[in-house]
Amino acid sequence: MKYLSVSEIAKLWNISERSVRNYCADGKIPNAFLKGKTWNIPENAKKPERKNKHTDKPKTLLDILKSERNNKIKGGIYHKIQIDLTYNSNHIEGSKLTHDQTRYIYETHSIGLEENTVDVDDIIETVNHFRCIDLIIDKANSELSESFIKKLHHILKTGTKNSERFAVGDYKKYPNIVGNNETTKPENVSEEMKKLLKSYNERKTKNLTEILDFHYHFEQIHPFQDGNGRVGRLIMFKECLKNNIVPFIIYDDIKLFYYRGLNEWKRERGYLTDTAKSAQDEFKEYLEYFKIGYRKDI
Numbered sequence: 440m441k442y443l444s445v446s447e448i449a450k451l452w453n454i455s456e457r458s459v460r461n462y463c464a465d466g467k468i469p470n471a472f473l474k475g476k477t478w479n480i481p482e483n484a485k486k487p488e489r490k491n492k493h494t495d496k497p498k499t500l501l502d503i504l505k506s507e508r509n510n511k512i513k514g515g516i517y518h519k520i521q522i523d524l525t526y527n528s529n530h531i532e533g534s535k536l537t538h539d540q541t542r543y544i545y546e547t548h549s550i551g552l553e554e555n556t557v558d559v560d561d562i563i564e565t566v567n568h569f570r571c572i573d574l575i576i577d578k579a580n581s582e583l584s585e586s587f588i589k590k591l592h593h594i595l596k597t598g599t600k601n602s603e604r605f606a607v608g609d610y611k612k613y614p615n616i617v618g619n620n621e622t623t624k625p626e627n628v629s630e631e632m633k634k635l636l637k638s639y640n641e642r643k644t645k646n647l648t649e650i651l652d653f654h655y656h657f658e659q660i661h662p663f664q665d666g667n668g669r670v671g672r673l674i675m676f677k678e679c680l681k682n683n684i685v686p687f688i689i690y691d692d693i694k695l696f697y698y699r700g701l702n703e704w705k706r707e708r709g710y711l712t713d714t715a716k717s718a719q720d721e722f723k724e725y726l727e728y729f730k731i732g733y734r735k736d737i
Contacts, residue, residue: 440470442479452486462487464509500731501680504576513546516729521545524676524688525568528669531694534561541565560599564669567595571673579680582640585632591670592663605664615661618702622661631660647719650678651711655704685726685733687718 445463449456463471463478467487471480498506500516507517526534526541535557536544543551544565550557571594578587593608606612610628614621623631639645639653654675661667672689679686689697693714700711726733 441482443482445478445480448480448484454486460510461506464506466509498732499680499683500686500726500733501576501579501683503729503731504680508573508576516725516731518545519725520688521569521572524572524672525565527688527690528672529561529564529568530691531689531697532666532668534558534564536561536565545569563598564595567597568669570594571669572676575673575677575680579677583636583674583678585629585636588632588662588670588674591673592666595666595669596663601665610662611664613664615664617658617661620659622659628660628662632662635660645678645682645684647679647684647715648708648712650675650682650684651704651708651715653678655701655711658701683734685719685722687715687722689714689718690721693718 443451445456445459449459452459459480460478462468463473463480468480468484471478471484473479503515504517504520506512507515512518522538522542522545525545526536526538529536529541535555540550540557543549544562550562571591574591574594581587589608589610596602596605596607599607601607610632611625614624616622635653635656639649642649654671657671657674658667663670676686678684696710696714696717700714703710723733
């Protein structure tokens with residue numbers, strides 16, 4: 440098959456080169472692919488139909504994340520989420536990397552160290568977490584499944600010092616606890632996860648409470664030997680994107696409220712709900728800064 444350049448297609452279709460690049464980045468031209476910084480477009484490709492601007496639906500956050508990632512946009516909401524979600528979720532679990540070091544790894548694919556030492560696993564898990572976010576963006580609209588959740592865990596923990604000893608990408612082999620609380624026994628994890636997913640997926644649309652309820656039960660099962668908190672928070676982020684709910688990041692200043700909310704969920708749901716809504720309010724400020732619309736009713 441013969442391929443044409445962006446400029447050649449732009450002349451052929453009588454549109455701007457920018458429009459052609461946007462079509463490619465949004466996946467609207469089948470079989471177009473990026474080689475280096477150049478789009479290669481099949482010569483028999485058809486010009487995508489352009490909808491009336493008045494009938495177009497507003498772009499969702501998920502649409503924008505896909506577009507910014509595909510176009511390698513720097514400094515946008517995708518860039519910020521990669522750094523902030525990764526830093527804060529890892530920091531909750533004890534990572535010693537600073538926010539600046541996390542940003543440096545993301546932006547330069549290298550690590551700048553001064554006098555302090557850093558656990559290699561912190562670096563590996565940071566890079567892996569970036570990849571997990573990309574998987575979430577790719578699969579946001581898919582139904583939650585055991586295989587997807589296991590894939591998140593496999594990406595997150597691959598290459599760490601416990602990756603050979605523990606079951607990376609598979610359920611735990613040894614009992615574990617959360618705080619002072621026992622979790623589901625290893626031999627019962629698969630059955631409990633199937634029951635949880637079946638109950639959750641039966642609801643076609645989800646609200647914030649249902650997403651938080653899934654998170655609570657997921658953390659109670661604690662299906663993996665390690666990495667449960669990060670995988671659980673990634674799942675919440677995915678489900679918010681899927682259901683067009685404003686996502687949220689658990690920042691360091693509210694992590695104790697987050698822990699309390701999980702501990703008290705069965706008795707009082709308001710603690711975790713209020714924590715999530717407070718984090719949503721902070722995320723809304725970023726959406727407004729980047730001029731991204733969001734639902735005001737949830």
